[in-house]
Amino acid sequence: MIIDQVIAASLTLTTPILLAAMGGLVNRQGGIVNIALDAKMLAGAFVAVIVSSMTGGWFFAVVAAAVAGAVIGYLFSLVITRANANMIVAGLGLNVLVAGLIGFVLNWVYDSSGTLRLPDVQLLPKFLPDSVSSIPLFGLALSELEPLTVFAWLTVFALPFLLANTRIGLWVRATGNAPQVARAMGISGRNVQDFSTAFAGFFSGLGGAHLALASIGLFNEGLTAGRGFIALAAFYFGRDRPIATALVCLLFGFLDATQIRMQTAGLPPKLIGTIPYLMVLVALCIAGWRNHRRKAVAP
C-alpha cells in the first residue's frame, strides 16, 4: 500500500533532520545560531561509512560519526567564542571547508570523485521482528525501525526535561537569554556555548550516520542535500522547543517522502525535488510574519 510506504519513508527521512535539529535548537537556546549543521552531518556520514566498513559494526560507526561531529563542533565553537569570529560567516566557511576537505580525502585516499563505496559496510539493524509488518498502516514503518530513529524520538521527549531540570540545561538557557547575567552569576558563558555547539555537532554527526547507514550504505558528496539547513528552518519554526520542532521535522520528512513518490509517478524529478526546500522558505516566511505580528511594529 502506498500509504504504508509513505508513512515508513516519512519516518525514515525525518530522522536525520530531527537529530540535527535537536542539536541545533540546544545550540540556539545557548545563543549560537549554528548554520554549519550541514557540514557536521556530511562529516558524520563520511566517518560512519569508513568506520562501518573498517570494523564491520554499526555501533562503532555511529559513535565515531557523533564524535567526529562533536569535535568539529567544538573547534568551530572555539573560533566563535575565543577568536570572536562572526558565527554566520564562520559557519558558511565551515560548510565549504568540510565539503572541500572530504572531496580532497575522497580523491587522495580513495581515488574516487564524489562517491565512496566500501566493502562490508554494516547498515543500521532493524530490530523488531518481521511479524510487525502485518499491522495495518504502521506495520511497514515499525518493521523498518532502527536504533537511531528510536534514539532521536527519545531525545525529543527527554530534552524538554533536561533543559528545564539540569544545571547544564539552566546554564544553556541563561547564557542564550542573557549572557551578561550568566557571567555575573559565575557561569562561563564561553564554556557553556562550546558545550552546546559540541552537542549540536554530536547530534548532527548522528544525523549524518543515519543518512549513510539507514539504507544506502555508501557516501556521496551530495548526500546531505542541504538537510542541515532544513533542520535550521525546523527549529526556527519550532521556536527552539523540542516537540514543536520535531513536528516541523516530521512535516519536512513527509514532504520529502511524497516528492520521492511523485517523482516515480513520472513528474519532472528536479522540479518536484524542490518541494521540501520551497516549504522551508514558506515556513521561514510564516515564522518571520508571526514574529512581526508579535512585535506589532507600525507600518
Added chain:
Amino acid sequence: MNVENALPEDPKKVSVRLGAEGICKRYGSVEANRDVSIAVAPGEIHAIVGENGAGKSTLMRILQGIEQPDSGRIVVDDRPVELTGPQRAFALGIGMVHQEFMLAPDLTLLENLVLGDEPVTRTLGPASPIDWRAALESGERLARETAAHVDWSRTARNTPVHIQQFVEIIRLLRRGTRILILDEPTAVLAPQQVDDLFELLKSLRDNGTTILFISHKLREVMALADRVTVIRRGEVQYCSLVADTDAGTIAGHMVGGQGALPVAAATPETRHGVSGDVVMEVRGLTTPVVEKSHPLHGVDFNVRAGEIVGLAGVSGNGQNELVECLVGLRAVDGGTVSFAGQDITHLSNRQRRTLGMGYVSADRRHEGLALEASVEANVIAGSQRKPPVRKGSFFDRGAMRRVAEERLAFIGVRYGGLGDAAGDLSGGNQQRLVFAREIASKPGLLIVSQPTRGVDLVGIAAIHGILSEFRASGGSVLLVSEELDEILSLSDRILVMADGAIVGETSAADADIGRIGRLMVMQGAGDG
C-alpha cells in the same frame, strides 16, 4: 603566635567593613578617581553621592573587582585585600545590585535565584538534576525574612521592577553577601516602593549587612543613609554623618563647593492658567497584547496649547507603548488619536512630523541619535528633504552647516566640531542636541520621554529651561518621566498611568505626591 589572632574575628570589633584608601584611576587623560578614600563601618548605610561623571561608577567598579586601581588599596574587615576580579570580591561577601537588573528576562524568578549556585538532588557535575523544591524553600524563606511577596514561577520579564529588585537582593544574600552595593536603586520605583525598599534596607542593616548606596537624590540620602560621602570630579569633597549635615550643604559640595545651595526641589514657576485649545486628543487607545510590551487598555486624555502635561507612572506600565503609538511607531488596534484637527491614528511618523509633532525619545542612544554619525548630520536629520538644506537633487553643504550651527547655538549645545560623532558628547549635550533638532521645525507639540535620564544637574536645569521656554512660546508638551520631581516641577497638569491606562489626573497646583504615588501603584503591573 598570638592566640587571639588565630580566632575568627569578632565582627563587632571590625572598624572598617569596606574601605578604599587613596584610590587613583585614570583612563587616558581623564582622572576618574583621584586619591579617593572612603570607610564604611559595619552595619551602616553609607551613601555616595555625586553628579553623573563624578567618578562614582569607577569607584564602584573598583570595589567590585571589575577594574583594578592604578594606585591605592581596598580594605575589607580592616585588612587590605586585592580584588583580582568580581569573583574574588563576591567571595569576600561584596555583592552589587546594578541599575540594569541582572536577571535573565525569560527565566523564571526561581531559576534566576539559583542560577550559578543550584541545589541538586544528586551530584553529577553539570548534569546534576536541580532540586527545585529546595530552591523554592530557600527563596520563600529569604522572601519571608525580607517581608516580600514573590511569585517565583513568573518570568523576570513579567515581574514588576520592585519585585525584580527584591529578587536580586535576595539572590545576593543567599550567596553570602555581607556588603551590599546598590547603584541608584530607586530610579525605577514609585514612592511607596521606595519606602518599602528603604524598610528592607534598614532591616538588612539591623541584621548586620553593610550597605553602600549610590544616589543623586538628596531626599533619599537624608531619609536612609547613616553617613554620606560626596564625590565631585573624581575626588572626595565631603564626608559626614547624615545626622550632622543637611541637604543644602551636601548639594553645595556636589555641584560647586562654595557653601550651601538652596535646595529648590520644586520651584513652581508662574504657570499659564489652563487655557488653550486642544492640540492632541486621545480616545480609547488600545494596543494588542504583544510580547515584551505592556498593552494599553483604553487610554483617554488630551493636551492643550501652551501647557506641559506630565505623565507619571512606574516604569513598564505602558508609558513607552503610549509614546510609540502617539508618534507612529507602534500599531494600534482601537481608539483614535487626533492632532491639529486631524485623525492621525494611522499616519506614519513622517506624516505626523509634517503636521507639527516633535519627539524626544527615551532611548537617546538608539532612537534619538545616530551616535556614530556627526553632530551636523544628527541635528539636520529630518530637514534634508527641503531647502535650504536641499538644493535640487543635492545638499547645499554651506547651508547645511549654517543651519546646523544656528540650531546648535540656539539651544547652546557644547560641541567640538560639526564633524564630531554625536556619541562623543556628554549625556547632557547629546540630549540638548536632540532638542535642538526637534524644536527647530517649531512643532506645535513635543512628545518628550525621560528627557533627563543620564544627564547631570547642570544639563537637567538646561533641559528644564528649554521645556519651559517652549511652553512660554505657545508650544505644548507631553512629558513622560519616571522622575516624579521633574514632573511636579514642570507640569501644568499631571496624569498618572498604571497598567496601561490613565488612572488619575490632577492639576499641578493640587498635586499631592502621596496621592500620585498611590495611584501609580494602585493597579501597578500585577503588584506581587
